[in-house]
Amino acid sequence: MKGFIHYIEKFMKKAQLVPDSGKVVVALSGGRDSMALLHVISKLKEQGLLKNIRVFHVNHGTRSENTKEEELVINYCLKLGVSLQVFHPNLDAKTSNFEHHAREKRYELFFNNLHKGEVLLTAHHIDDSFEWSLLRQFKSGSPNAALGIPVKNGRVCRPFNCVTKNQVANYVKTNSIPFIQDSSNKSIRFERNFIREKIIPQISQRFPGHLKHYVHRSNQLAQDWGVSSLLENKIQFFLLRDAHGILISHPRGDNDFRGAEEQIIWAITALSDKGRGTLGTQVEKIIAAARNGKKGPLLFSGNVLGHITHGALYFSTKGMLGNFEKLDKDLLCLLKKEQINFRLNSYEGLKEKLKYPKSLSFPFLTFAPDMPKNFQSIKKEHPLFPRSTEFGLNAGLWVNTLPRLLFYWERGPKIQLKEQFSLFNV
Incomplete structure (x- = not known):
């Protein structure tokens, strides 16, 4: 047991x-892998590696086992003394592409309930990553499909992505950890299950070293492409979903989103009305557009729109654009009344606000009467906030976005901004 826990700690x-x-939150289904993860994480907390553990459980209400799973999770969390939050979304198992919709709903609940500074831990292991890699390669032309499930994706971390299914199973057996087997995992009408039940057993029998070679290949590709979580300088993009869409922001306010392919694919598929599609070319298109200073919007599969501002990508649908019209109107009223309601005057405060922007909305418009000459203002109105930005520019205000301000600040002296600097909090 100690060897397994130590290995996870090192990883x-x-x-x-x-x-x-x-501070971590464990996504706990009641299945073998997630129950093992909570057991390991609780041991690491006892050893001082972590300070606080919370647990999220989603009762989908679509299978007979769901009630028993919830009871198991409640009792096990009580035994370990960890805080539990249970969600009961309204889902229909007969919905087309149910697996996809259920997953998106889970992550929506997770992201909306994470606290500041917390990361979400899921129990995906090497076998899961290999399955996902195979499925992606069958359905996508993107070379990133070969990488599998990322070890770290924004605020989602996967500590078991260094061990196999068999290793997790042995740990569960050795420590008598209770769990409930999800019967739907055997249904081959779901694509992942078809890969797991029909294809992988034949691969394992014919090529018993396949997982070892997959891990080596994926790690090498990730390092070659500069997206490996084992690289010290790997960029961790920030991901946030709100009522208006999904935001991906660069921690340095930069325009280079290479390495954010997984987050971009997730954002598009979460909003698309067509489920998963062939997105490799579309992802490359928005990354190239951002690097070339384009603004968009770009139209993606399933009527998803991709907006670009310096240091941030934002994905929405045509139906969501009406939200920005109201925000634009509200902002215009506040500007006319000079009631901008958020002030910030430190570099670290600015960076922290961008990292956890729950109280803000894309594109993080910023207004100020005065700025250093090398802090350039936008030249024309913003396409999502045309009336308010036009008013600000005509009034002689400095107008730009929070990521752009961070970009200037990263590359210049860390000046203390004047008290009249204000960030509109929409």
Whole structure:
């Protein structure tokens, strides 16, 4: 047992999966893998690696086992003394592409309930990553499909992505950890299950070393492409979903989103009305557009729109654009009344606000009467906020976005901004 826990601890440190806050949330289904993960994480907390553990459980209400799973999770969390939050979304198992919709709903609940400084831990292991890699390669032309499930994706971390299904199963057996087997995992009407039940057993029988070679190949590709979580300088993009869409922001306010392919694919598929499609070319298109200073919007599969501002990508649908019209109107009223309601005057405060922007909305418009000459203002109105930005420019205000301000600040002296600097909080 100690050897397994120590191995996970070393991997978490090397892959930078331990947040500075020491606060984690475990996504707990009641299945074998997630129950094992909670057991390991609780042991690491006892050893001082982590400071606080919370648990999220989603009762989909679509299978007879769901009630028993919830009871198991409640009792096990009580036994370990960890805080539990249970969600009961309204889902219909007969919905087309149910697996996809259920997953998106889970992550929506997770992201909306994470606290500041927390990261979400899921129990995906090497076998899961291999399955996902195979499925992606059958359905996508993107070379990133060969990488599988990322070890770290924004605020989602996967500590078991260094061990196999068999290793997890042995740990569960050795420690008598209770779990409930999800019967739907055997249904081959779901694509992942078809890969797991029909294809992988034949691969394993014919090529018993396939997982070892997959891990080596994926790690090498990730390092070659600069997206490996084992690289010290790997960029961690920030991901946020709100009522208006999904935001992906660059931690340095930069325009280079290479390495954010997984987050972009997730954002498009989460909003698309067509489920997963062939997105490799579309992802490359928005990354190239951002690097070339384009603004968009770009139209993606399933009527998804991709907006670009310096240091941030934002994905919405045509139906969501009406939200921005109201925000634009509200902002115009506040500007006319000079009631901008958020002030900020430190570099670290600015960076922290961009990292956890729950109280803000894309594109993080910023207004100020005065700025250093090298802090350029936009020249014309913003396409999502045309009336308010036009008013600000005509009034002689400095107008730009929070990521752009961070970009200037990163590359210049860390000046203390004047008190009249204000960030509109929409």
